[in-house]
Amino acid sequence: MSAAPLIVGGGMAGAALALLLRHHGAGEVVLVESHALAAGEAPDTPSFDARSTALSAGSLAILEQLGLQNAVLENAAGIDTVHVSRRGRLGLARLTAAEQNLPRLGAVVENRWFGHVLLRAVEADPAITLRAPASLTGIRRATDGYEATLDDGEELHTPLLIAADGARSRTRDWLGISARHRDIGHDALIANVGLAEPHRGQAFERFLDEGPLALLPLPGERMALVWTGPRDDVDRWMDLDDNAFLAALRERLGRGMPRLTRVGERARYPLVLSEACAQAVPFAAVVGNAAHTLHPVAGQGFNLTLRDLELLARRVGGDAQPGRLALLEQWAADRRADQSQIGHASRWLPELFRVRQPLFAHSRQLGLLSLDLLPAARKGFGRRAMGL
Numbered sequence: 392m393s394a395a396p397l398i399v400g401g402g403m404a405g406a407a408l409a410l411l412l413r414h415h416g417a418g419e420v421v422l423v424e425s426h427a428l429a430a431g432e433a434p435d436t437p438s439f440d441a442r443s444t445a446l447s448a449g450s451l452a453i454l455e456q457l458g459l460q461n462a463v464l465e466n467a468a469g470i471d472t473v474h475v476s477r478r479g480r481l482g483l484a485r486l487t488a489a490e491q492n493l494p495r496l497g498a499v500v501e502n503r504w505f506g507h508v509l510l511r512a513v514e515a516d517p518a519i520t521l522r523a524p525a526s527l528t529g530i531r532r533a534t535d536g537y538e539a540t541l542d543d544g545e546e547l548h549t550p551l552l553i554a555a556d557g558a559r560s561r562t563r564d565w566l567g568i569s570a571r572h573r574d575i576g577h578d579a580l581i582a583n584v585g586l587a588e589p590h591r592g593q594a595f596e597r598f599l600d601e602g603p604l605a606l607l608p609l610p611g612e613r614m615a616l617v618w619t620g621p622r623d624d625v626d627r628w629m630d631l632d633d634n635a636f637l638a639a640l641r642e643r644l645g646r647g648m649p650r651l652t653r654v655g656e657r658a659r660y661p662l663v664l665s666e667a668c669a670q671a672v673p674f675a676a677v678v679g680n681a682a683h684t685l686h687p688v689a690g691q692g693f694n695l696t697l698r699d700l701e702l703l704a705r706r707v708g709g710d711a712q713p714g715r716l717a718l719l720e721q722w723a724a725d726r727r728a729d730q731s732q733i734g735h736a737s738r739w740l741p742e743l744f745r746v747r748q749p750l751f752a753h754s755r756q757l758g759l760l761s762l763d764l765l766p767a768a769r770k771g772f773g774r775r776a777m778g779l
Contacts, residue, residue: 394419394536395418395421395549396420396549396551396552396707396713397421397423397549397552397553398423398555399423399527399554399555399562400554400556400557400560400562401423401426401513402424402506402555402557403444403509403696404696405422405424405555405679406422406506406509407700408553408678408700408703409422409513409519410512410513411457411700411704411705412707412708413516413519413708414456414457414704416709417707420518420520421519421520421547421549422513422519422523423523423525424521424522424525425524425526425556426524428521428523428524442501442502442615443499443500443501443502443583443607443609444500444502444505444693445498445594445690446497446500446694447690448493448496448497450497450693451464451495451497451498453698453701458512459508459509462508464498466500466501467498467610468607468609468610469494469496469592469608470488470499470593470607471487471488471495471591471593472485472486472487472496472594473487473594473595473596474596475596476596476597477598499594499607499609501615522541525542526542527541527542527561530562530566536550536674537674539552549714551675551707552566552674552714553678554566554568554677555679555681556681557679558570558663558680558681562681563667563681566675567672568667568668568672568677569668570668571668573663573665574662574663575663575664576621576622577619577620577621577625577661577662578620578659578661578662579617579619579659579660579662579687580616580618580619580620580625580628580629580657580659581616581617581657581658581659582615582616582654582658583609583654584606584613584614584616584640584652584654584655585653585654586612586614586649586650587649587650588612590613593649594606594608595648597648599643602618603619604616604618604619604644605618605687605690606649607690614649616640619662619686622661625659629659636657637653637654662686662687663684664684664685665680665683665684666683667681667683669723670726671719671720671723672719673714673719674714675719676719676722678696678703679696680692682699683695683696683730691733695730699730702722702726706718706721707719707722
């Protein structure tokens with residue numbers, strides 16, 4: 392039996408939350424993951440897959456609290472400049488680390504390395520019990536928490552059950568929390584591309600008629616590509632041979648963009664936006680993709696989640712009754728404005744840049760120009776995007 396907070400899901404959100412809870416005073420934490428996890432190997436789970444994560448300056452500051460920023464940056468590429476543009480229109484916004492008085496705007500890390508860093512820290516903490524591979528087969532409400540049954544028959548008592556097991560969370564369903572799922576009919580095509588010259592810490596967000604395209608710096612002369620568009624378009628892009636794919640990509644990027652020389656293995660992920668109808672109930676909380684998933688535009692998903700996790704850990708980590716409903720509801724309320732603003736921006740920004748009505752398009756380009764010409768507006772926008 393255990394009286395520790397129990398996190399279901401050992402991906403990026405679950406592992407980070409376990410470490411944050413310990414940092415903020417939790418005596419013990421139990422982390423349950425259905426896949427095998429080992430810090431000495433490259434984890435191969437839906438969370439620690441071939442994708443990359445753009446960590447904002449605010450997220451790096453949270454990782455610094457845990458003593459993990461330097462380890463992450465060992466195999467990450469810093470973002471010094473972000474270029475935002477619209478194909479076929481005037482206007483370019485540039486956000487720079489120097490203007491924000493920061494060493495970097497953020498960094499891009501491949502998920503498998505990030506997973507290695509997180510799991511190494513989890514395994515190094517004797518107060519975190521990692522059960523993997525292991526699954527819950529059911530939960531039962533108790534007077535002071537939950538009784539959770541593992542697939543080997545063991546029962547764990549927890550004063551705080553945390554669902555971090557993904558957008559289709561079974562734990563969230565067992566808690567009686569429904570979720571809205573919206574398939575927008577678009578996919579994200581993911582690949583790494585090679586460059587003819589160093590990227591110099593530049594990141595690019597290019598808005599196309601079909602959807603946004605991002606190039607994010609990686610260690611070496613490589614960048615991570617995230618190209619979103621209607622499913623039929625992605626079908627065609629996936630069927631192209633490497634040379635034809637690079638030609639199509641170069642044509643959409645236009646002049647002034649990095650020169651691409653090769654493309655690695657391509658993968659695709661459906662864009663299904665989801666939102667839990669509640670994030671706090673008595674003795675339980677819902678976090679990560681189980682709470683909300685976002686369009687990948689501007690790379691805000693995990694950064695938003697990390698802010699959720701840091702505040703949750705700060706509120707409940709040292710509390711003798713971490714599952715108190717008043718405590719959890721206050722946490723959810725305090726995170727609502729940030730979640731709403733980022734959620735609305737990530738949902739509507741791609742649509743805004745697809746509108747072709749001339750007057751509206753002109754106003755949109757003036758907005759990009761104003762960001763480039765007005766340092767105060769640009770600095771404020773940048774600090775919000777970085778979680779600062």
